[in-house]
Amino acid sequence: IQLPASTEDLLEGKVAEIKTGFRGYEDGPRQKLDMDEDNRPKISLWAILKSMIGKDMTKMTLPVSFNEPTSLLQRVAEDMEYTDLLDTAAARADSTERLLYVAAFAASEYASTIGRVAKPFNPLLGETYEYARPDKGYRFFIEQVSHHPPIGAAYAESKHWDYYGESAVNSKFYGRSFDINPLGTWFLRLRPTNGGKEEMYTWKKVTSSVIGIITGNPTVDNYGLMEIKNWTTGETCLLDFKARGWKASSAYQVAGKVLDANGRVRWSVGGRWNDKIYARLTPGFEDADLEKSSSKHHTKAEENKAFLVWEAHSRPTGIPFNLTPFVVTLNALPEKLKAVVAPTDTRLRPDQRAMEVGEYDFAATEKNRVENKQRKKRREREAKGEEFVPRWFEKARCEVTGEEYWLFNHEYWRVRHEVSDKGGAW
Ligand code: CLR
Numbered sequence: 312i313q314l315p316a317s318t319e320d321l322l323e324g325k326v327a328e329i330k331t332g333f334r335g336y337e338d339g340p341r342q343k344l345d346m347d348e349d350n351r352p353k354i355s356l357w358a359i360l361k362s363m364i365g366k367d368m369t370k371m372t373l374p375v376s377f378n379e380p381t382s383l384l385q386r387v388a389e390d391m392e393y394t395d396l397l398d399t400a401a402a403r404a405d406s407t408e409r410l411l412y413v414a415a416f417a418a419s420e421y422a423s424t425i426g427r428v429a430k431p432f433n434p435l436l437g438e439t440y441e442y443a444r445p446d447k448g449y450r451f452f453i454e455q456v457s458h459h460p461p462i463g464a465a466y467a468e469s470k471h472w473d474y475y476g477e478s479a480v481n482s483k484f485y486g487r488s489f490d491i492n493p494l495g496t497w498f499l500r501l502r503p504t505n506g507g508k509e510e511m512y513t514w515k516k517v518t519s520s521v522i523g524i525i526t527g528n529p530t531v532d533n534y535g536l537m538e539i540k541n542w543t544t545g546e547t548c549l550l551d552f553k554a555r556g557w558k559a560s561s562a563y564q565v566a567g568k569v570l571d572a573n574g575r576v577r578w579s580v581g582g583r584w585n586d587k588i589y590a591r592l593t594p595g596f597e598d599a600d601l602e603k604s605s606s607k608h609h610t611k612a613e614e615n616k617a618f619l620v621w622e623a624h625s626r627p628t629g630i631p632f633n634l635t636p637f638v639v640t641l642n643a644l645p646e647k648l649k650a651v652v653a654p655t656d657t658r659l660r661p662d663q664r665a666m667e668v669g670e671y672d673f674a675a676t677e678k679n680r681v682e683n684k685q686r687k688k689r690r691e692r693e694a695k696g697e698e699f700v701p702r703w704f705e706k707a708r709c710e711v712t713g714e715e716y717w718l719f720n721h722e723y724w725r726v727r728h729e730v731s732d733k734g735g736a737w
Pocket residue numbers: 373377383386387424427428429430431478480489491493516519521531
C-alpha cells in the first residue's frame with residue numbers, strides 16, 4: 312500500500328528532527344566500563360534493613376555500597392532496550408498482532424531486573440537524562456519533575472512511535488520483602504507503516520519486589536496483572552506476571568491473551584519474562600503450555616504452532632554491579648557528547664561517576680554534598696514562597712484516556728541543537 316504523500320512527508324520531517332539529537336553520539340554505544348570488578352564490601356542486606364521495617368525507600372539512608380552506578384532516570388531509559396519490538400509492531404498489518412508486539416515490549420523491560428539488588432541514585436530535582444541511538448533511530452529524554460514524591464517525566468520518539476509517561480513509585484519494606492509499586496501510566500503512539508491511522512496504547516507497570524532478604528539470598532521478582540490497551544481499536548492484552556512460588560519452576564512465569572474488541576481471544580501469550588515470550592493464534596487454547604508446544608516434537612497443526620515473539624539478550628557474567636550490556640551504554644560520556652549534553656544530565660553527577668569507577672568513599676561524600684546543596688536550594692525556594700517549575704514538561708490531560716500526564720514541550724532537543732550550533736553555553 313502506498314502512503315498518502317502528506318503522511319510520508321510528515322514522518323520524514325519527524326525523522327529529520329529526531330536526527331538532530333544524534334549529535335554527540337557519533338562514537339557509538341560504550342562496550343565496557345572502565346573497571347573490571349566492583350569489589351564492593353559484601354554486607355548483609357538484612358543486617359542493614361532490619362531496623363527499617365515499614366519504611367519507604369525515600370526514607371532509608373543506606374551506605375553507598377548498596378547503590379549501583381545508575382540513576383532512577385536511567386532505569387527508566389532501560390525500557391528502551393527492546394524498541395525493536397515497537398518497530399516490528401508498527402510493521403504488522405493486523406492490529407491484534409501489533410498489540411502482541413507492544414505487549415511483548417511492555418514485558419521486555421523486566422529481564423534486566425535480574426541480579427540487580429542495588430539502589431539506583433535518586434535523581435536531583437530538575438536532573439535530566441538523554442539517550443539517543445542513531446543505529447536504532449530513536450531518542451529518549453527524562454526530567455525529574457518532583458522530589459517529594461519522586462517523579463520522572465519521560466518522552467521517547469522514533470519514526471513510527473512515541474513512548475511517554477511518568478515514573479513514580481510507592482515503595483515499602485515489609486520485612487520479608489521490599490515492594491516497589493509503579494503508579495504512572497505509560498503511553499504509546501504507534502504509526503503503522505502501512506499508513507493506517509495512528510494508534511494509542513496505554514499500560515501500567517507491575518510490582519517489583521526484592522525477596523529472599525532474610526535468608527540472605529536477595530533476588531528481584533516482578534508480579535501482578537498488566538493490561539495493555541489499544542484505545543484506537545478497543546483491543547486489549549492481559550498479561551499475568553506470576554509471583555514466584557516455592558518451586559524454582561514457578562519463577563519468571565508470564566501468561567496472558569490478546570482479546571479483540573468483542574473480548575474474543577485471538578492470541579495466547581506465555582513464557583518467562585527473563586528469557587522468552589511466545590504466542591499462538593488459537594482461540595480456546597489459552598491455558599496450554601506454550602513453551603512445551605513450541606518444541607520440535609509437537610504434533611499440533613501448523614496454525615497452532617507457538618512462535619517466538621521476544622527473546623532476552625544474553626547476560627555475560629562478570630560485568631561489575633551485574634549490569635547488562637545495554638545498561639553499560641547508559642552512563643557513557645564521550646568527549647563529543649560532553650560538548651552538547653545539558654549541564655543537568657545524570658552523566659555529569661560526580662557521585663555516580665565516582666561509584667562507576669569504584670571510588671566508593673568519594674562517591675559517598677559527593678552524594679552528601681549534592682544532596683545538601685539540593686536541600687539548601689529547596690529552603691531558599693520556600694523562603695521566597697516559590698515553587699519548582701519543571702523546565703521541559705508540564706501537566707496536561709490526555710484527550711483519549713482522560714488521565715493527567717506530563718506533556719513534553721519538545722524544547723529540550725531544539726535548545727540543545729541551538730546551543731551546540733553556536734558552541735555556546737546552556
Ligand atoms: C521498575 C520499573 C519502573 C521504574 C522503577 C523504579 C524503581 C526501581 C524499579 C523500577 C526496579 C527495582 C528497583 C527500584 C528502586 C529500588 C529497587 C531498582 C526500575 C531495587 C531492586 C531495590 C534494592 C534494595 C535496596 C534496599 C538495596 O518503571
